[in-house]
Amino acid sequence: MRIASWNVNSIKVRNGHVQDWLQKHKPDFLMLQELKGMDFPEEDFRAIGYGSHYVNQKARNGVATLYKSEWHDDVKMVSDKLAGDDGDEEARYLELAFKDITLINIYLPNGNPVDTEKYPYKLKWMERLYTRVKDLRKTSQSFLIGGDFNVIPANDDCHDPQAWLGDALFRPETHAAYRKILNLGMCDAFRVNNNQAQSYTFWDYQAGAWQRNAGIRIDHFLLSPSCADMMDGCWIDKEPRALEKPSDHTPIVLDLAA
DNA sequence: ATGGCTTTATGCTAAAGA
Numbered sequence: 001m002r003i004a005s006w007n008v009n010s011i012k013v014r015n016g017h018v019q020d021w022l023q024k025h026k027p028d029f030l031m032l033q034e035l036k037g038m039d040f041p042e043e044d045f046r047a048i049g050y051g052s053h054y055v056n057q058k059a060r061n062g063v064a065t066l067y068k069s070e071w072h073d074d075v076k077m078v079s080d081k082l083a084g085d086d087g088d089e090e091a092r093y094l095e096l097a098f099k100d101i102t103l104i105n106i107y108l109p110n111g112n113p114v115d116t117e118k119y120p121y122k123l124k125w126m127e128r129l130y131t132r133v134k135d136l137r138k139t140s141q142s143f144l145i146g147g148d149f150n151v152i153p154a155n156d157d158c159h160d161p162q163a164w165l166g167d168a169l170f171r172p173e174t175h176a177a178y179r180k181i182l183n184l185g186m187c188d189a190f191r192v193n194n195n196q197a198q199s200y201t202f203w204d205y206q207a208g209a210w211q212r213n214a215g216i217r218i219d220h221f222l223l224s225p226s227c228a229d230m231m232d233g234c235w236i237d238k239e240p241r242a243l244e245k246p247s248d249h250t251p252i253v254l255d256l257a258a
Numbered sequence: 259a260t261g262g263c264t265t266t267a268t269g270c271t272a273a274a275g276a
Contacts, residue, residue, distance in 0.1 A: 009275085010265055034275085036266065059266045060274070110276060150276075169276065204276070205263040216276075248264080248276085 001256045002026070003103070005146040005219055006240075007033040007202075007249035011064070014247055015041050017240055019048055021251065025237070028068050029098070030251075031105035033148045035062030035091075055080035057091040063147070065094055065105045074099050082106075084128035092125075101227070102136065102143035108150045111168030119168050122150070126177035130184070137184050142226040145186075148249065149220050151178045153188065156197035157217035169218060181222065189221040189234035189254055201236055202249045210241060221254045230256045 004027045008014040011032065022030060022045070035056050042052050051072050054064035067075050075098050082093040092107040106129070111122030129145075136143050152170045155161040164170035182188070190199070200215025209215065221234060232255040241250040 013265075034265095110274085112274095112276065152276095164276095167276075202276075204261080207259095207262055218276080245264090 001028045001258060002253065003029040003031070003144070003146060003221070003256065004237075004251045004253045005031040005033070005105070005148075005221065006251040007107070007148040007219060007247060009034050009247040009249065010036040011040060011062075012037055013245060015044060017243060017246070019044065021240060022048060022050060022066070025253070026068075027253070028071065029103060030066040031094075031103075031146045032064045032066070033062075033105070033107035035064060036060060037062070040064060051075070053077050053080075053094060053096060055091045055094055057089070061091045061107055063092060063094045063105050063107050065096055065103065067096075067098070071098065078102065082125065082128050082132060084131060085124065088125075100142060102141060104132075104143065104145040104147075106145060106147035106149070108148060110150045111174070114166070114168050114171065122168060123173060123177055126174075126181070130177070130181050133181055133184050133186065137224065140226075141224075142230070143224045144189075144227045144254070145222045146220070146252075146254065148218060149178070150218055151175075151220075152216050152218055153178065153220075156195075157200075159198065159200075159212075159214040159216070164216075169216070185225050186222040187225075187228045189223050189228070189231060190217070190236070190252065192228065192231060192234065194234070199236055201252055203241060205248050219249055219252045221252065227256070230258060232257050
């Protein structure tokens with residue numbers, strides 16, 4: 001089974017890229033983030049064999065999980081909200097059930113600038129995610145979280161660690177909140193069999209970041225223990241970042257046995 | 259570099275992203 005995640009930075013602009021990628025890699029599931037608008041082209045995906053669940057809002061955020069049409073009867077929507085803050089209207093969370101596995105798609109808040117309310121919102125959001133993971137870990141079910149975490153886990157995951165000190169993606173409080181989730185028994189799929197530094201999922205549009213490989217690794221799959229046991233591989237597909245009018249992120253792909 | 263691009267929603271610029 002193949003599951004991928006891709007922050008597309010506007011599904012309207014990247015619709016063609018996403019369709020091409022689906023046809024080439026034929027994932028069972030594709031989690032998308034930053035849809036950036038109310039118009040989700042579900043008919044376009046249905047026409048090439050993918051159903052979808054999504055939650056969106058005007059102009060910003062928005063997440064969708066596409067699934068192969070053959071799985072239609074096996075996919076159930078669980079929630080399009082992360083519990084813990086009834087006043088949170090941002091479209092950043094989508095939880096689906098597929099057979100005996102739970103698939104969670106997230107667009108974790110960026111949190112910059114850190115001296116505004118955005119940073120406490122990010123930390124609170126991470127605490128809410130911790131609570132959800134903790135609850136799922138009390139059960140025996142397999143689950144995974146994919147998406148744009150807006151967390152640079154370690155020095156090896158960015159081009160210039162010094163430049164990120166103090167940033168919401170790299171601050172000690174962010175690392176502590178991320179580690180707290182990992183310490184529930186979750187593992188970073190990409191790092192299971194890969195210690196290669198400078199493996200990135202995002203390159204800024206500015207300052208020739210792509211050409212200089214000045215990127216960051218912020219799109220992740222976190223696996224519950226039973227999911228980790230099923231892992232065949234996890235890899236980053238850099239190809240779409242080199243296309244015309246690319247997203248600033250590129251897909252991360254997870255292959256599971258069964 | 260004070261975001262050096264890109265996108266949205268509107269507007270003739272601002273806000274957000276990371």
